[in-house]
Amino acid sequence: MKVTLDDILAGESRHVLQTYRRQPVAFVRGAGAHLFDVDGRDYLDFVSGIGVASLGHAHPGLxxxxxxxxxxxxxxxxxxxxxxxxxxxxxxxxxxxxxxxxxxxxxxxxxxxxxxxxxxxxxxxxxxxxxxxxxxxxxxxxxxxxxxxxxxxxxxxxxxxxxxxxxxxxxxxxxxxxxxxxxxxxxxxxxxxxxxxxxxxxxxxxxxxxxxxxxxxxxxxxxxxxxxxxxxxxxxxxxxxxxxxxxxxxxxxxxxxxxxxxxxxxxxxxxxxxxxxxxxxxxxxxxxxxxxxxxxxxxxxxxQGLLEHIQDVGAHFERRLRALALRHPAITEVRGAGLMRGLQLVYDAKPIVDLARERGLLVNRTDEKVVRLLPPLTIEAAEIDRATDILDGVFAAVPAEGQV
Ligand SMILES: Cc1ncc(COP(=O)(O)O)c(C=O)c1O
CATH class of the missing domain: 3.40.640.10 (Type I PLP-dependent aspartate aminotransferase-like (Major domain))
Incomplete structure (x- = not known):
């Protein structure tokens, strides 16, 4: 029998100590930089379990x-x-x-x-x-x-x-x-x-x-x-x-x-x-x-060249994020290095995180007004392009005061 999000939420609310504010999604499978939820929906993962899934999900060698x-x-x-x-x-x-x-x-x-x-x-x-x-x-x-x-x-x-x-x-x-x-x-x-x-x-x-x-x-x-x-x-x-x-x-x-x-x-x-x-x-x-x-x-x-890969795609990531910031005045600063990046916003980052997730991209909010981006270290340039394209649409859809 297929497990549903509602079943999972009901079970957790009864028995799991409520120390986390979770987002309404449950994942059952991963591959590289992709996660799949209980309904089979595909998400591009720019959180990587808060920087843990360094080689992406289900890396065959690992x-x-x-x-x-x-x-x-x-x-x-x-x-x-x-x-x-x-x-x-x-x-x-x-x-x-x-x-x-x-x-x-x-x-x-x-x-x-x-x-x-x-x-x-x-x-x-x-x-x-x-x-x-x-x-x-x-x-x-x-x-x-x-x-x-x-x-x-x-x-x-x-x-x-x-x-x-x-x-x-x-x-x-x-x-x-x-x-x-x-x-x-x-x-x-x-x-x-x-x-x-x-x-x-x-x-x-x-x-x-x-x-x-x-x-x-x-x-x-x-x-x-x-x-x-x-x-x-x-x-x-x-x-x-x-x-x-x-x-x-x-x-x-x-x-x-x-x-x-x-x-x-x-x-x-x-x-x-x-x-x-x-x-x-x-x-x-x-x-x-x-x-x-x-x-x-x-x-x-x-x-195996992973450090060099991070340097290459990290530079590409930075270029894409700086271009994004130029198009969206809500982004006042791009910070970080390599594949650890933050976008400083003028408003609470929650609507950006929520809308990005609805559009198939996982990002995370930290320090209230910062969008944190921690993709797997194995991320490819094309996936970075896809993520920044989604963010482009998300920032365009969230009005300047940050309310969807
Ligand atoms: C810099 C830093 N130190 C320590 C920790 C704690 O790590 P853990 O959650 O694995 O206990 C974190 C977790 O986010 C962290 O970012």
């Missing part, structure tokens, strides 16, 4: 690797060795320049690990008062307690106080404020090199330089939260590299497993030296399924 692993051995725990952690870790270290990797299952867990490792570093140095964090206004690092503590949005934070302390937030437009925010109690600065949930906002060069300067002068660690920007999304392996940042720790998630839940904390040698067995752990972290999937995704980036 599917084969996962299927083979599922039929062989999925999980044994971190009580024992298996063949795939070292492989995925060495590929991550090749891309990042950071030599050591801790595996976990999500972006928030990767951030938690980085925060713990930063505190552990100073504890090991005997500087037990260096426990604080400096984070960035507009930043988002996840929903668990540590990650939430360095996330700026008061709506996410307030109902769960008290959070981890002390955390000081700095305005990313005020690099000069960073030096005074970092004190002799600061363990680390945590910053996304380009804010994702915050509206596709790259850090300025000046702010990046200020991070480098204060970290060099005070020994403060820098944690680059690259859960959204990492692994090729911006056309760079990591966007911190584009800004000349020198992270001691990098949090990774989303794209890493191509849809298999995976996260990782990448760690410099000086921080790694401070970590001892028993300091951190995860039952699932780095299991055979996850690391096998991650190795496949990382191989695409390192050896």
């Amino acid at each position: 599917a084969a690797a996962i299927a083979e692993q599922a039929a062989t051995l999925l999980h044994t725990s971190n009580l024992y060795y298996h063949p795939f952690q070292a492989d995925a870790a060495s590929r991550l270290s090749q891309l990042s320049g950071l030599p050591r990797v801790f595996f976990c299952n999500s972006g928030a867990e990767a951030v938690e690990a980085c925060l713990k490792f930063a505190r552990r570093y100073w504890h090991t140095q005997g500087a037990k008062g260096r426990v604080g964090f400096v984070a960035i206004e507009g930043g988002f690092s996840g929903r668990t307690f540590g990650a939430l503590s360095v996330t700026h949005d008061a709506n996410y934070r307030a109902p769960f106080a008290p959070l981890l302390e002390p955390v000081t937030f700095v305005d990313p437009r005020a690099p000069e404020a960073l030096a005074s925010a970092v004190t002799d109690r600061t363990a680390a600065i945590i910053a996304e090199p380009m804010q994702g949930e915050g509206g596709i906002r790259p850090l300025s060069r000046e702010f990046a330089d200020a991070i480098n300067e204060v970290c060099t002068r005070t020994g403060t660690l820098y944690i680059a939260d690259e859960v959204q920007t990492g692994l090729g999304r911006t056309g760079y392996p990591f966007y911190s590299q584009a800004l000349g940042l020198r992270p001691d720790l990098i949090s990774v998630g989303k794209a890493l497993g191509g849809g298999v839940p995976m996260g990782a904390a990448l760690v410099s040698e000086r921080v790694a030296q401070a970590i001892a067995p028993g300091d951190h752990g995860s039952t699932y972290g780095g299991n055979l399924l996850g690391t096998r999937a991650a190795s496949f995704v990382l191989d695409q980036l390192l050896n």
Whole structure:
């Protein structure tokens, strides 16, 4: 019997905790940059599961690797060795320049690990008062307690106080404020090199330089939260590299497993030296399924030309979006890099997201007035053309005040 959207909505409203505001569509199948709903309708996917489906949907090579692993051995725990952690870790270290990797299952867990490792570093140095964090206004690092503590949005934070302390937030437009925010109690600065949930906002060069300067002068660690920007999304392996940042720790998630839940904390040698067995752990972290999937995704980036593809189509994407902005005054700015793009609108982006979906294109709203575009990293130029053509019609159909 065919499942209907109404059946799914009824079941969810009875039994699923209502923490999400979902859009009225249910997907059952995917292929490349396309998703198909319960009625067989075809959508072009420029959300990719919020930057997760890095190789698109149902990638034959990834599917084969996962299927083979599922039929062989999925999980044994971190009580024992298996063949795939070292492989995925060495590929991550090749891309990042950071030599050591801790595996976990999500972006928030990767951030938690980085925060713990930063505190552990100073504890090991005997500087037990260096426990604080400096984070960035507009930043988002996840929903668990540590990650939430360095996330700026008061709506996410307030109902769960008290959070981890002390955390000081700095305005990313005020690099000069960073030096005074970092004190002799600061363990680390945590910053996304380009804010994702915050509206596709790259850090300025000046702010990046200020991070480098204060970290060099005070020994403060820098944690680059690259859960959204990492692994090729911006056309760079990591966007911190584009800004000349020198992270001691990098949090990774989303794209890493191509849809298999995976996260990782990448760690410099000086921080790694401070970590001892028993300091951190995860039952699932780095299991055979996850690391096998991650190795496949990382191989695409390192050896199969995916990074170069992202740079090529990313430049094409930017040209198309700039042309779109020229035709529609509601778009005041095109931000981002590679295949991580945001359109700043003068009005709430919701009508654009809704009408685009009705016309077969999935895009996402963030920071209220921003249309966020995160297509699969395998997206083709022709699909970008199709998506921007749909957006052209959508912007033309939404009146200037943003009401359909
Ligand atoms: C920069 C950044 N950090 C951390 C997270 C949290 O990742 P997850 O939802 O996998 O826990 C996100 C999620 O959007 C993110 O964008």
